[in-house]
Amino acid sequence: MKPLLEIDDVSVHFPLRQGFMQPGLTLRAVENVTLSLQRGKTLAIVGESGSGKSTLGYSVAGLRKPTSGAIRLNPQRQSERGSGGIQMIFQDPFSALDPRMMVEDIVAEPLRLGETAFARKERRAKVAEVLEQVGLPADAANRYPHQFSGGQRQRIAIARALIGDPELIVCDEPLSALDVSIQSKILNLMDDIREKYGISYFFISHDFGVVRHIADQVAVLYLGRIMEVASADDIFSKPSHPYTQALFEAVPRIGRGRRQKGHALKGEIPTPLNPPSGCVFHTRCPRARENCAKVRPKLEPAPGRPGQLAACHYKD
Structure with a gap:
């Protein structure tokens, strides 16, 4: 069976301009990365700041085009309620949500951008359903992001990712902006979602405690290159x-x-x-x-x- 996600010799470079009459420079953020992710599994990407983790995640999510190589998603199901495919949870729940939009509009955004058109009544019903799935009351839909705590905001971000019925969610350090007590609740929620819906996670983190809990496979990145990749059990044992x-x-x-x-x-x-x-x-x-x-x-x-x-x- 084909893996859900295939990353084939991907590089991401950023050309930088120098001064007048000076040659340009190239920032090599990701270099020749090859990885795969099986359905229903979690691949964790770890490494120091500046190792290229987030750049690789943005490329997987389709937010940044690789300079070379290929990223292939092999979906198995046809989404019935949104854009499907890949969604993303960003690092900071405070800046990831538009403060001018109500939660209902934020969560329903993938439905408006997807190929399938939904009437407003249908969108409201689906928003209420997904908010309940992430442990938020239905009336949260009629409030603004500033009226919620950090952990609740991250639940809203997870709801926005879920409503598109994705097979893969890219998680860019989704717990780093939260305190430890909230981290464990969000982590347990993400575990429950994976088990219930068979979603795969491309999980970027620097926290080995979190990685040990959630990852099936771990890839270690340094200066844009893979240093080591193995099952979580092998990485943590030896x-x-x-x-x-x-x-x-x-x-x-x-x-x-x-x-x-x-x-x-x-x-x-x-x-x-x-x-x-x-x-x-x-x-x-x-x-x-x-x-x-x-x-x-x-x-x-x-x-x-x-x-x-x-x-x-x-x-x-």
Whole structure:
């Protein structure tokens, strides 16, 4: 069976203008990314700020055109109530909702933009239905975003994504703007929605606790390139790439003893305007040797783990 989503050798570059009589520069936000996502599963994309996670997510959602490569969605069902296909939940529930629009109009927007025309009475009924699904009262439809808490606003954003009857939802750090107590409620809601409707998530996050809870597969991005991709169980039980190991070591923890030496990240992520040669991670890697600066490693299986791929000459 074909996967729901196929990302085939995708790159996203942004040409930047220089001064008069100076050559332009190219910002390489995403470089040669190949991934797939099965139906009803969650693929988590993790990495530091500036690693290209959101750019890749925007390309998957159709909001940014790749410079090269292809993104294919293989839908199985025909949407009966909206645009279907792919919807998106944005990072900040405060800026993602138009403050001038009532919740009914915000949530119903995919129905107005879709191929199927809905009468106002039908839209209201569908809005009430989807608001109930995300745990909001029906009268929420007649209020404005500023009248809700952050967690309630994110429920509205989820309702807007759901009403289009999508098979895939791109989630761009949907919990990062919420406090911890609200995060768990939204996370449980998203889990329930996936189980009930068979929706797949392309889930962008820097929070490994959230990723551990929701992800089936994890892809680790650094400077626009995939460093490691594997099932969540394999990634969390035995990370192979030194960058993945360093990310785990950077997670705050209590009562787990000292951190392992040699895994801590040093320095800042290099600029995508001039990425390092060879392995892009070699300038910060505690395991780097001379050939790491010259030869770009291929994404290949970790020793004894054929389903866990890592782009490192000296992977564990």
